[in-house]
Amino acid sequence: MSSIKEKFNQISPSEFFYSNRDLAGFSNPTRSLYTAVREFVENALDACDQKGILPDVHLTIKAVDPDKPDPKPYILTVKDNGPGIDAEHIPLAFGTVLYGSKFGLKQARGMFGLGATMAILYGQITTNKPVIVKSSSDGKIQNQFEILLDIQKNKPVIVKHTTKEISKTGLTVSICLEGDYSKAGNKIRDYVYETSLITPYASITFDDPKNQKFSHPRFVKEIPAPPTIIRPHPHGIDVERIRRMIVESQFEIPTIDxxxxxxxxxxxxxxxxxxxxxxxxxxxxxxxxxxxxxxxxxxxxxxxxxxxxxxxxxxxxxxxxxxxxxxxxxxxxxxxxxxxxxxxxxxxxxxxxxxxxGEPLTTFLTKRFQRIGPTTAVKFAEFAKFKPEKRMGTLTNQELVNLSDALQKFEDFMAPDSSCLAPLGAEPLEKGIKKFFNPDFVAVVQRPASAYSGFPFIIEMGIAYGGDIKSGGPHVYRYANRIPLLYDEGSDVVLKVVNDTDWGRYKIKGEPPFIIVSHICSTRIPYKTAGKENVADRQEIERELRLALQFLSRKLSSFMSKRGQAEMAKKRANLYAKYIPMIAEFCTELSGK
Known part of the structure; x- marks a missing residue:
């Protein structure tokens, strides 16, 4: 009887996503072209946001062979006026999966460290063409790289590197990938349109493969303040995170040279x-x-x-x-x-x-977490049954578990700091809705900051009725960290809240012309997949969405009541107008004149 030995191997992150690219939204040529557009546009907007630059983003999609039927290779190019990327970071940023600048605890459109690199990876495995990156971070010299990705080693391969003089900062990324624009075109145009609604301070231009230009100039000149990086909240911490924080907090023995x-x-x-x-x-x-x-x-x-x-x-x-x-x-x-x-x-x-x-427990808490002072730290130590002076480097595995559980259960920690969030704001959101839909009625609300699992979030929502809005509502526009969510709406928490609403209570019947715009901004959006298309129904987020929708629905109900009263008054006036000539005639006959 023979036995077969199992062979164990370790694969790189890029090789994993090469084999499982569906997880990141690259499941077919249609979805992949749309996802690639979204990733590059979001990177451009994020870069400008973080430096306080009013974004000018130019998106171009061009067929390599226009006469060839879809699916076929396309050249996708996104150009921005952002801060650019320093030359030493470009190869790793565009040639390594899970390498990026978005892992700090602050709001950003991206969060998984996949993004553009996954689009580049998809382009490489479908067309075997390198990504072309042009970047200037000083407004004087532009570095141009042609980069391939070594999938097995998760490392960049620089095919070519040149420089030239230039007079402005910015980044241009161009990839060749297999796509199906005949099927993805509507989604891409919707994405550009809806992105312009939620980023009214951005100017976005889209040149499509059919030589059509879609231009959305900015109509708000104030950019929201960029979010700040904050320390974690204790309610969002697990055992492994605590272990890593302890290692980071321990003093290293200096090298004696x-x-x-x-x-x-x-x-x-x-x-x-x-x-x-x-x-x-x-x-x-x-x-x-x-x-x-x-x-x-x-x-x-x-x-x-x-x-x-x-x-x-x-x-x-x-x-x-x-x-x-x-x-x-x-x-x-x-x-x-x-x-x-x-x-x-x-x-x-x-x-x-x-x-x-390492540090004593109380020092560890006050230095490594947000909004914990010495008094709260001592109070927590008593709650968790730890001595305040307990050294973090001496904790056993079981003590780490106990500490993690206590951090989750302790109720006297302050609410998470929301300075890491950058909501759009009620006024810009209202301006966007008015510009795009020209409604008869609009109302917006920004809920106070809340938190789930220690991660702060803010709900912004708008509701509009009539005007240029088509009937068949409610039409729901979902956003998360200013990203339009166009796929998988059926399993999203926003749709769940909207569908659970009894619209009859608010005097809304049939399929009237009204829309709902929902925006969730957070340091950690609880997406269901790496494709970032739908948000999980976390209890705290669902509750805030319901409160926002109920508030706006009451506003709409009041408008509908006043509108109904006005229509009734108009009907009565029309009725009187119909009979006034007859009454005048009878009065004349009665008076004998």
């Missing part, structure tokens, strides 16, 4: 002649309070090693074993590992303990 020794010597004010161990320690005691943390650690190590700078330069610290009170180091002269005992009563022992064991 020539540069570090020179830094210690200068900080202590030692001349070249005063290099003895005794001189170093005497000077350190006098200047201890003014020394940096790194220098203090080096002095503490020297105190137990009993070495001067010359000897210190011939060893490498291997481990600081606090439980066993031992210091291990490698002696390059003897080519062997050695150790010395550390006296726990020494004034320098505490310095090394802090280095290895």
């Amino acid at each position: 020539d540069a570090m020794i020179e830094k210690v010597r200068k900080d202590l004010g030692l001349s070249v002649k005063k290099f003895s161990f005794t001189s170093i320690m005497d000077k350190a005691k006098k200047k201890w309070k003014t020394l940096s943390r790194q220098v203090r650690v080096v002095i503490a190590l020297m105190s137990f090693l009993k070495m001067d700078f010359e000897k210190l330069n011939k060893i490498k610290i291997e481990d600081i074993d606090i439980p066993n009170k031992k210091l291990f180091y490698w002696d390059f002269g003897d080519s062997q590992s050695k150790s010395v005992d550390m006296d726990p009563e020494s004034e320098y022992y505490k310095q090394l303990t802090n280095t290895v064991q």
